[in-house]
Amino acid sequence: MKILLDHKQLDITLQRLAHQLAENHLTFHDTVIIGIQPRGIWLSQRIARIVQEITTGNVQYGKLDITFYRDDIHQQGDMHLPAHTDIPFSIEDKSVVLVDDVLHTGRTIRAAMDALIDFGRPKKVELLVLIDRRFSRELPIQPDYVGRTIDTIITQKVKVYWQEKDNKDEVVLLD
Amino acid sequence: MSLSVKHLLGIKELQQQDIEQIFQTADNFKQVLQRSIRKVPALRDTTIVNLFFENSTRTRISFELAEKRLSADTVNFSSSGSSVSKGETLIDTVKNILSMKVDMIVMRHSASGAPWFLAKHVDASIINAGDGTNEHPTQALLDAYSIREQLGSLKGKRVTIIGDIMHSRVALSNIFCLSKLGAEVTVSGPPTLIPKHIQDLGVRVEYDVKKALEWCDVANVLRIQLERQHKPLFSTLREYAIYYGVNKQMLESLQRDIIIMHPGPINRGVEINSDVADSKHSIILNQVENGVAIRMAVIYLLSGKRDLVD
Incomplete structure (x- = not known):
């Protein structure tokens, strides 16, 4: 097991990501942040909170469940149980920042984009991830904002712990 | 997570946690049904046949809508106007339909126990849409x-x-x-x-x-x-x-x-x-509305059981 980000590094990384978002968007009037269920929620909540602190105006934040859009529904023994989708605003003509904790094969993001399009036609979709496992993509999908880029092999696992859920802030690489 | 059963024949065979799981899943489908695009691509690789050997308005439309909202392909069958009137048996009818690569069967029948009987003889998942005076x-x-x-x-x-x-x-x-x-x-x-x-x-x-x-x-x-x-x-x-x-x-x-x-x-x-x-x-009308979400949940959760068939 290797610690990729400890509590303090994670905090600095989140601050940087939020500031990069604010730098590129100036105002969040036409930009919304949407976290991908289940694990992107914690990251997106933190990012939305920091962005709210450093910008003026209300930052709109939602949650998107992608269970019914997955391409592996019948490849696993068990069914994935859905989580709640909560997008209490229109995404029509908005810039959407999709947020997930770990980017690996890119299949989750493909499903998320399909799910998102069912809610309207966004002007632009960007992707923010905490950990980018590069060179392991199965689809042509790249992030716009990255916390940490790492090289991994398929058997390794990246685990992200959040204070709100796991009582600690930490990102580790498991062999 | 998965249901403890391969078919939905009767409530009698369900565990309490199966019912809770169906309800939780239905909550999400209810939310899907309130969007402007009331449809998800979850079951686009699944074909479902609705076999109705008895009259129905609500249940049949509700099942058909549920299947379509899940992007499944559907085939409708009603006994009048079919070869059943020529004397074909239930098992023969169903085996013929299944040989055309159908994954799931929704059946209403006037004989109590018909879905249990069918479940013993075919591999596909069966959903009971009402059997005689037994279960719905x-x-x-x-x-x-x-x-x-x-x-x-x-x-x-x-x-x-x-x-x-x-x-x-x-x-x-x-x-x-x-x-x-x-x-x-x-x-x-x-x-x-x-x-x-x-x-x-x-x-x-x-x-x-x-x-x-x-x-x-x-x-x-x-x-x-x-x-x-x-x-x-x-x-x-x-x-x-x-x-x-x-x-x-x-x-x-x-x-x-x-x-x-x-x-x-x-x-x-x-x-x-x-x-x-x-x-x-x-x-009464809320019941009808919820029927589509519940049936979507049942079909979705049972569709995962397909691997056991192949």
Whole structure:
């Protein structure tokens, strides 16, 4: 097991990501942040909170469940149980920042984009991830904002712990 | 997570956690149905056949909509106008349909137990859409789901089922479902329409409809199924309406408001009056609305069982 980000590094990384978002968007009037269920929620909540602190105006934040859009529904023994989708605003003509904790094969993001399009036609979709496992993509999908880029092999696992859920802030690489 | 069963034949075989899982999944589908695009691509690789050997409006449309909202391909079959009238057996009919690569079967049949029989002979997942006077599991699930939506939970809630208990598959499935979720059940109606020994299922029997209504939080009023009654069990529909029909006057005489349900089709003026069926106490149309979400949840959760077939 290797610690990729400890509590303090994670905090600095989140601050940087939020500031990069604010730098590129100036105002969040036409930009919304949407976290991908289940694990992107914690990251997106933190990012939305920091962005709210450093910008003026209300930052709109939602949650998107992608269970019914997955391409592996019948490849696993068990069914994935859905989580709640909560997008209490229109995404029509908005810039959407999709947020997930770990980017690996890119299949989750493909499903998320399909799910998102069912809610309207966004002007632009960007992707923010905490950990980018590069060179392991199965689809042509790249992030716009990255916390940490790492090289991994398929058997390794990246685990992200959040204070709100796991009582600690930490990102580790498991062999 | 997965259901403990491969088919949805009856509520009797379900665990409480299966029902909870179906409800949670239905919550999400209900949300999908409120979007501008009321459809998800989850089952675009699944083909479902709706086999209806008995008449149906709500259940058939509801299943078909549920399948379409999940992006499944659907085939509809009704026994009239099919080779069943030429003497083909149930198993032959179904095996022929399955050889055309169908993944799931939704079946309504007038013979009690038909879906169990079929499940023994074919590999595909089967959903019972009503078998004779036995079970109608998706109706019971949507009824319980609608009560949960109104009252928050089923635990400790009192539900009275009024009417033709003897011939009602809705009644039996409801009794199983409500009991598994911790609700108390009373059945009420004329003694000739209440089966002997029904108390063995853990329900109370109350022949006085007024008293049964006073006791409950929710009243589920059932249709008199004349088509299944082969000998007279009460003198006239008019007499039934007078003694066992639910009307506004009766509801207003109760100490508190209760919720009125009906699985449809309604015989207005017989088991229920229009001033009740269309009142603010009635959640009859909510039941129908929830039916699509519940059926989506059942189909979605059972579709994962396909791997066991191949």
